Amino acid sequence: MEIWDVYDKDRKLTGKQMRRGDAFEQGDFHxxxxxxxxxxxxxxxxxxxxxxxxxxxxxxDLTVGGSALAGETSQQAAEREVEEEIGLVLNLQKLRPSVTVNFEYGFDDYYVIETDVDLPKLPLPTEEVSQVKWAAKEDIFHLISEGQFIPYHESLISLLFDTRHMIGAHKN
Incomplete structure (x- = not known):
């Protein structure tokens, strides 16, 4: 059973923890x-x-996603999820998320990284992932429209593609 740290609306740790699947109390986030x-x-x-x-x-779905476990930083959670889901080891300790999206019960940090991955060398399938492939933005939009991709907003997918080479909202 996963245990999560609980944050307040300002993303400060409250000192509380919760189990995955438990109801969120008013003002609690993960x-x-x-x-x-x-x-x-x-x-x-x-x-x-x-x-x-x-x-x-x-x-x-996107490359990797999941909840941070109790005691993990955003970067540690991202590294763990990448290794668990697709068997790739990355060091993200010096990176900040490219985008953070607030949602009803928490904060979702998106790391956007350009890297070479040799797909045949990934140890797939894993417990969570059956297969991976490279996809252009239009391919993802098509999969979303066909009901084969998790229904993210197309504007979020576009933002992720657009921020590959930049930090923040301004062009360098």
């Missing part, structure tokens, strides 16, 4: 991460979830 890996051709590595997952079975 931390989620996503890691989006891109190749030099501008394609995102996407994963297909295993059929026995609790949510979104067999659906395509």
């Amino acid at each position: 931390l989620v991460i996503h890691v989006c890996l891109f190749n030099q051709q501008g394609e995102m590595l996407i994963q297909q979830r295993q059929p026995d997952k609790d949510d979104w079975q067999n659906m395509w």
Whole structure:
């Protein structure tokens, strides 16, 4: 059973913890991460979830995502999830999230990284991921429209593709 740290609305640790699946109390939030890996051709590595997952079975998704466990920083959670889901070891300790999206029960940090990944060398399938592939933005939009990809807002997908080479909201 996963145990999460509880944050307040200002993203400060409250000292409380909760179990995955427990109801959130008023003013309690948790931390989620996503890691989006891109190749030099501008394609995102996407994963297909295993059929026995609790949510979104067999659906395509961003490279990696999950909740931070109690005691983990955002970077530590991102590193752990990448290794657990696709078997890749990354060092994200010097990175800040490219984008943070607030949602009803928490904060979702998105790490956008360009890196070479040799797909045949990934130890797939894993417990969570059945397969991965590279996809252009239009391919992801098509999968979303066909009901085969988790239904993210297209504007979020566009933002992730657009921020591959920049930090913040301004062009360098």
